Amino acid sequence: MSILRSFLSRVIHQGRLTVVAPDGMREEYGQPAPGFPDVTIRFTSRRGMRRIILDPRLGAAEAFMDGEMELAEGDIMDLIGLIRMNTPWDRGATLKDKTWLGKRAEWVKTRLGSINRQRRSRANVKHHYDIGNDLYRLFLDDDMQYSCAYWSRPDMTLEEAQIAKKAHIAAKLALRPGQRVLDIGCGWGGMAITLAKLEQVEVLGITLSEEQLALARQRAEAAGVADRVKFELIDYRDLAAREPGRFDRIVSVGMFEHVGAPNFDTFFRAAANLMTADGVMLLHTIGRFGRPGSTDAFTRKYIFPGGYIPALSETVAASEKSRLIVTDVETLRLHYALTLREWYARTLAHEAEIVAMMGERFFRMWCFYLAGATAAFESGGMGNYQIQFARSRHALPLTRDYMGEAEDRYSG
Structure with a gap:
């Protein structure tokens, strides 16, 4: 579970996210807050967890698509909404999932x-x-x-x-x-x-x-x-x-x-x-x-x-x-x-x-x-x-x- 801890602990502060590993170990992130959903995700494989570490956006999508990440409480709208609500653009927050070099690479790929x-x-x-x-x-x-x-x-x-x-x-x-x-x-x-x-x-x-x-x-x-x-x-x-x-x-x-x-x-x-x-x-x-x-x-x-x-x-x-x-x-x-x-x-x-x-x-x-x-x-x-x-x-x-x-x- 520790492979996700450093990432999720930086992102989730309001609303509660519970993560269940393939071996049944559970970890909770954030605190219940009005307007913020409570979400529980369950991983069916360690690979699904590693995918998110390597690339949080694409990795989470593919883990969800392939059934390696399941929603036990809430749905995918709640999960993505919870992450975005904790990193609102209006307040200058951002999902810091890439280095400067990584962001530059994304810019070049887009162009x-x-x-x-x-x-x-x-x-x-x-x-x-x-x-x-x-x-x-x-x-x-x-x-x-x-x-x-x-x-x-x-x-x-x-x-x-x-x-x-x-x-x-x-x-x-x-x-x-x-x-x-x-x-x-x-x-x-x-x-x-x-x-x-x-x-x-x-x-x-x-x-x-x-x-x-x-x-x-x-x-x-x-x-x-x-x-x-x-x-x-x-x-x-x-x-x-x-x-x-x-x-x-x-x-x-x-x-x-x-x-x-x-x-x-x-x-x-x-x-x-x-x-x-x-x-x-x-x-x-x-x-x-x-x-x-x-x-x-x-x-x-x-x-x-x-x-x-x-x-x-x-x-x-x-x-x-x-x-x-x-x-x-x-x-x-x-x-x-x-x-x-x-x-x-x-x-x-x-x-x-x-x-x-x-x-x-x-x-x-x-x-x-x-x-x-x-x-x-x-x-x-x-x-x-x-x-x-x-x-x-x-x-x-x-x-x-x-x-x-x-x-x-x-x-x-």
């Missing part, structure tokens, strides 16, 4: 892994999004919105919060009838279809996921908007070369996290080239508070290869090179945490179906992913940014009143 040339981008999308639409139907809302919802009221359902998110974004686009809209990273088509329903606009949604593309086209037909909503399997870089200056509005929700820091300049240059002279873009992205960082090994290996969560500073700095004007910024601090908890609850409710579909190890991995993400948004350094850009200072009204007025209209 090299997120170069994301076009072939690699397609492979990365296939890894996460082409694993079957049926899986996503089990835990997402009815419209299959796989991004942060907008909780404008505390008593909302996930479905209501995702509808509110789409109205919130649509209002920031300042849509007018007859405009041409581009949705970069359109997912299963929900945003594009909604925009066409809210206003008489034409929308092109682009994706690199074949499964998303097929379902998005089906949904546009079913919604009766296929004459104004088209979907295409194409990289944003190729589209910018093919159709410069075509779009009055661009929306991108949950895609920028897949661009990779080495391609930020390219992304904004492409966006600027795709827009008309008075074009407007709304970028909705996960973002890290504070300065730029790196992607953890678990996420790189299992969830989003090539992915990187940007800091606001590097996002805006990249946009400035293409002379895009930042016209509005909103920080959604806890909205994604609320969304993720809903996804996690629905995942647990469909355990039998997901295990039958994907296997036990996948189910454990998915739970670890959702739990870790939730903790990052509740206590770690993650949030969501909605950034509005314009090519011309005259493209939008002088005050933000139009946003509220449109949002009320769209919500009604």
